[in-house]
Amino acid sequence: MSKQVNIGVIGAGWPAWQHIxxxxxLENVKVLALCDINKEILSKTAKEYNIPKTFTKCEDMLKLKEIDAISVCTPNFLHVPQVIASLNAGKHVICEKPLSVSAEEACKIIGPLKKSKKKFMIAQVKRFANESKYLKKLxxxxxxxxxxxxxxKYLRRAGIPGIGSWFTTKKYSGGGSLIDCGVHVLDLTWWLMGCPxxxxxxxxxxxxxxxxxLRDSNWSVSKDRTKIFDVEDLSTGIIKFENGASLFIETSWAMNIKEDSQVSCLLYGTDGGAELSPLKLLKYIDDCPNCIEPKIPENNIFDEEIKHFVDCIVNDKKPTVTLEHGIRIMKMMDGIYKSAKTGKSVTVK
Ligand SMILES: NC(=O)c1ccc[n+]([C@@H]2O[C@H](COP(=O)([O-])OP(=O)(O)OC[C@H]3O[C@@H](n4cnc5c(N)ncnc54)[C@H](O)[C@@H]3O)[C@@H](O)[C@H]2O)c1
Known part of the structure; x- marks a missing residue:
């Protein structure tokens, strides 16, 4: 890498800290600017990570010519407008999950992305675990x-992230446990299945x-509670694919399960089965079922994700998590929400 890559980050909370x-x-990468509407968290994060320039309006930060790429780390309803503004300003963009609050909204990125000729990636961090990459290779x-x-499944017994916050207000979040947590395991599993x-x-x-x-989490961030809760705290869904495969998903923020949480992805193939995480494989060897537990070293998945994004910029590579993938995932989640509302199955166009 020769030229320095300068980064601007929008949103200065927990997800931003992982990106920063x-x-x-990384060598030759500098986090040059940070933006947040909350001045307290803005100055605290800038100080902690030694970020020289701070802004309270992202339009002002995007005017900086020396910024090459942007991390969008704000609440869901801001993702699409901030991604589009960043692309229009000529920046590469990585955007936190979920891509948007609906597939329709996500499609608004198609035009600006094409026009910008910049890199765009969705931060689906679970794809970057060593065990995910190992299983993908197998x-x-x-x-x-x-x-x-x-x-x-991605189930929590008592983990609503702030009752009355943007998370529990549909117009700001797009939905509840499915769009917040389910998107992690849905994206990972769909990718492992070959993106049918x-x-x-x-x-x-x-x-x-x-x-x-009831069942608010103890890590809730919201202070300005409006008490709105118009999203789900449990979702279930069955998705049928063109190749005949099917996927069953369960997600909850609140549910009477015996553990604090249960998160797993199970894949069943004609020649073997797999379970994440930790990775376990079921293979028949000489007519006997064998459970194999590969010893895969853990990695920092956020570091790996950011390294991949920068590698795509510097070496002109296509990011692993594309806009097309993001739109497909949004269509699947929209389908579950629509079917739940109508009581009928939904055909995906
Ligand atoms: N990948 C992961 O594991 C992971 C984990 C947590 C959150 N997330 C995602 O990150 C996003 C943010 O999550 P969160 O809200 O809990 O994080 P957060 O509350 O820690 O940080 C979000 C920050 O955005 C700021 N903000 C709000 N409006 C803004 C605006 N118009 N301009 C600039 N800054 C603004 C807030 O003041 C806040 O400091 C969500 O989309 C969430 O799904 C991802």
């Missing part, structure tokens, strides 16, 4: 054969705790 730490571990080598079913085209979706959603003010 990732950038600061799948590409056909070790599992044809993967025709997957079963995934979704065709039919059936889903259900429930809100049994949030509307009663």
């Amino acid at each position: 730490k990732g950038y600061q571990k 799948i590409n080598n056909n070790e599992l054969g044809n993967i025709y079913y997957s079963k995934i 085209k979704p065709v039919e979706i059936f889903g259900s959603t429930y809100a049994k705790f949030g509307p009663k003010g």
Whole structure:
């Protein structure tokens, strides 16, 4: 790498800290500017990470010619407008998950991205775990054969991230546990399955705790509670793909399960099965079922994700998590929400 890559970060909270730490571990990369509407967190984060320029309006930060790339680390409803503004300002962009509050909104990025000729990536961090990459390699080598079913869950017993905050207000978040947590395991599993085209979706959603003010998490950030809760605290869905495969997903912020949380991705193929995380494989060897537990060293998934984004910029590579992937994932989540509302299955166009 020769030329220095200068970064601007929008949003100065926890996700931004992970991006900043990732950038600061790389040679020839400088986090030059930070933006947040909250002056307190802005100055605290800028001081902690030694970021020279601060802004309270992202339009002002985007005027800096020396900034090459932007990390969007703000609440969901700001992702699309801030991604588009950054692309229009001629910057490469990495955007936190979920891409947007709906597939329709996500599609607004297509034009500006094409026009900008810049790199765009969605921060689907789970793809960057060593065990995810190892399993992807095994799948590409056909070790599992044809993967025709997957079963995934991201369940919390009491983990609503701030009742009355933007998280629980549909117009700001796009939804509840599915769009917030489910997107992690849905993206990872769909990618491992080879990104098949979704065709039919059936889903259900429930809100049994949030509307009663119950099961708020102890890490809730929201101070300005409006008490709005118009999203789900449990979702379930079945997605059928064009290649005949199907996927079952369950997500919750609040549910009567015995552990604090249960998170897993199970994939079933004709020649083997796999479970994450930790990675376990089921293979028949000489007619006997064998459970294999590969010893894969853990890595810092945020560092890996940021390293990949910078590598794409510097070496003109296509990011692993594309806009097309993001739109497909949004369509699957939209489908679950729509089906839950109508009580009927949804055909994906
Ligand atoms: N990848 C992960 O594991 C992970 C973890 C947590 C959150 N996230 C994602 O990161 C995003 C932010 O999450 P969060 O809100 O909990 O983080 P947060 O509250 O820690 O930080 C968000 C920051 O954005 C700032 N902000 C709000 N409006 C702004 C604006 N118009 N301009 C500039 N800054 C603004 C807030 O003041 C806040 O400091 C969400 O989309 C969430 O899904 C991802």
